[in-house]
Amino acid sequence: MQWFLEASTTGHKLALMVVAILLFAAVMAAILFAVDRPKRVPNWVVAAGFLGPTILLLLVGLVYPALDTVRGSFFNRDGSTFVGLDNYVTVFTTDNFQTVLRNTVLWVVLVPLVTTSLGLLYAYLVDRTRFEALAKALVFLPMAISMVGAGVIWKFVYEYRPDQPGVRQIGLLNQLLVLVGVEPQQFLLNGPSNNVYLIVVMIWIQAGFAMTVLSAAIKAIPDDIVEAARLDGVSGVQMFRYVTVPSIRPALVVVLTTVAIVSLKAFDVVRTMTGGQFGTSVVANEFYTQSFRQFNVGLGAALAVLLFVLVIPIVAYNVRQLRLAEEIR
Amino acid sequence: MTTTTPVMSPVPTKERRLSRAERRAVAAKTKLTSPAASAIAIVIAVLWTVPTLGLLVTSFRPELDIRRSGWWTAFTDPQFTVDNYNEVLYGGTNFASLFVNSLVITLPAVIIPITLALLAAYAFAWVKFRGRNVLFVAVFALQVVPIQVTLIPLLTLYVDTGLNGSFWTIWLSHSIFALPLAVFLLHNFMKEIPASLVEAARMDGAGHVKIFFQVLLPLLTPAIAAFSVFQFLWVWNDLLVALTFAGGAPDVAPLTVRLAEMVGTRGSDWYLLAAGAFVSIVLPLAVFLGLQRYFVRGLLAGSVKG
Numbered sequence: 307m308q309w310f311l312e313a314s315t316t317g318h319k320l321a322l323m324v325v326a327i328l329l330f331a332a333v334m335a336a337i338l339f340a341v342d343r344p345k346r347v348p349n350w351v352v353a354a355g356f357l358g359p360t361i362l363l364l365l366v367g368l369v370y371p372a373l374d375t376v377r378g379s380f381f382n383r384d385g386s387t388f389v390g391l392d393n394y395v396t397v398f399t400t401d402n403f404q405t406v407l408r409n410t411v412l413w414v415v416l417v418p419l420v421t422t423s424l425g426l427l428y429a430y431l432v433d434r435t436r437f438e439a440l441a442k443a444l445v446f447l448p449m450a451i452s453m454v455g456a457g458v459i460w461k462f463v464y465e466y467r468p469d470q471p472g473v474r475q476i477g478l479l480n481q482l483l484v485l486v487g488v489e490p491q492q493f494l495l496n497g498p499s500n501n502v503y504l505i506v507v508m509i510w511i512q513a514g515f516a517m518t519v520l521s522a523a524i525k526a527i528p529d530d531i532v533e534a535a536r537l538d539g540v541s542g543v544q545m546f547r548y549v550t551v552p553s554i555r556p557a558l559v560v561v562l563t564t565v566a567i568v569s570l571k572a573f574d575v576v577r578t579m580t581g582g583q584f585g586t587s588v589v590a591n592e593f594y595t596q597s598f599r600q601f602n603v604g605l606g607a608a609l610a611v612l613l614f615v616l617v618i619p620i621v622a623y624n625v626r627q628l629r630l631a632e633e634i635r
Numbered sequence: 636m637t638t639t640t641p642v643m644s645p646v647p648t649k650e651r652r653l654s655r656a657e658r659r660a661v662a663a664k665t666k667l668t669s670p671a672a673s674a675i676a677i678v679i680a681v682l683w684t685v686p687t688l689g690l691l692v693t694s695f696r697p698e699l700d701i702r703r704s705g706w707w708t709a710f711t712d713p714q715f716t717v718d719n720y721n722e723v724l725y726g727g728t729n730f731a732s733l734f735v736n737s738l739v740i741t742l743p744a745v746i747i748p749i750t751l752a753l754l755a756a757y758a759f760a761w762v763k764f765r766g767r768n769v770l771f772v773a774v775f776a777l778q779v780v781p782i783q784v785t786l787i788p789l790l791t792l793y794v795d796t797g798l799n800g801s802f803w804t805i806w807l808s809h810s811i812f813a814l815p816l817a818v819f820l821l822h823n824f825m826k827e828i829p830a831s832l833v834e835a836a837r838m839d840g841a842g843h844v845k846i847f848f849q850v851l852l853p854l855l856t857p858a859i860a861a862f863s864v865f866q867f868l869w870v871w872n873d874l875l876v877a878l879t880f881a882g883g884a885p886d887v888a889p890l891t892v893r894l895a896e897m898v899g900t901r902g903s904d905w906y907l908l909a910a911g912a913f914v915s916i917v918l919p920l921a922v923f924l925g926l927q928r929y930f931v932r933g934l935l936a937g938s939v940k941g
Contacts, residue, residue, distance in 0.1 A: 445683045447687070461908075
């Protein structure tokens, strides 16, 4: 048993990984073998065999924990006493949390809007140009980088050195400021503008996604529509405004909502770059801080439930728009 | 003529019309918006590339140089070294062993959920049973549950069963969190396969397992590749799950956890941070560049349909 739980050497870890995969394969093979006897087996048995493991994992790993967290949000910090809505009252009335909520709104509004606009603009500009593939790859690349990695990359861009003779800036942004004769800034320390600098990082990460989806949508616009508009004398900005954008509206909605949900749930950027200090925390980061740093499990649960509740209208809007789009078709 | 026109129609006359229209479109665009449009596109491309380039250059500069001057001075006074990488990989930070942890976490966390989801998607697509639609919608709807909502009860569960701080909790957690989307996506792909193909196999006396492995699986390879790339990047780059279930276990913690921690504890040691960041980025970047085609396909299927 110890061998399965504690692996400290590289060889042991790799062996454990192989054993885990083989074990999983053996269990799945046994289940499939059991439901696939040559004789006639009722369909529900087959379905249970194919679906059983998934449903079991979802019940134990998602449904039960979610319900337990909702329950926990009505209890105190260690879950021993029922406190009613106290945790939610704290979240909505304390000064500290007002900042957190304000920042979260900022993230959920700014990131999707700017990301989608930039992604759309870029996709439109490079569409059918000679360098399209390369141009897209450059903007797409940050998608492969972890948000922690992106946090490090951008922290270096924002790096600050005191403005003294003999001290040279090593952060690109402050160097640019010095070049134009402005005093270097502590970008990540001074609020509330530091929130914007964190949001920039998220936009940088997400733009590639927006661009890819929107570029595919632009390419799917039927040529006769574009041609007809052109014959009517539409061109340039008007073409973009009256032909391209309306034609890809469903894709725009999908991108906006997807990016909104990602920026609502992600805490990595804030965690890595400021740790939520200097008035930059968001709900997702505050959930982590309260649950695992302050050990206030009740409050953490309330914040998690708040995230859950905030996601639902966004998803509902998305589903509704997709339905509408399908009806039109 | 440098513009290539995709062949849209087998009818030659129509094709010629289309390609001429497109050529005119390109010409008109170039004439009307070219200088301004190119300038904006180039500015965006530069903004999206330079931050990464800056850190990459930094990671190869000597420690003292990094502290004394900006990375751009390396272009006029090139001084490069791999000392930073040696230090971060085999020194006190021991990123080499963290790299192994990331790898050990990622492979099962990709294989397990995809296998489970393939089987579940098969049942939803090709096995008729009561309550199928309700169950499918339920699994689909679970996508809205944020991971945060599940963490503390799951952690309690892991502690109670004595699994806490081992690779098993991370494999299990990533598998669970991936399932709703994986089932939904693979179901969509599976539904695209013509029913006649499955019916024909059934007529020939093939059972479910045989149909699954011999008829469907070969046709699904691109879809599986697409989701694998997706899941690989998601698990490798994850911070929240790893921090929660392995934050206190150095033998299990992946690169992201220690890198994030290092930003807090050694925030001004850019020679370590830069090299460390690139150690953590290099594999996903390689996978991504190599399999970009599949990744884009998965992305489009997931977002445009879902």
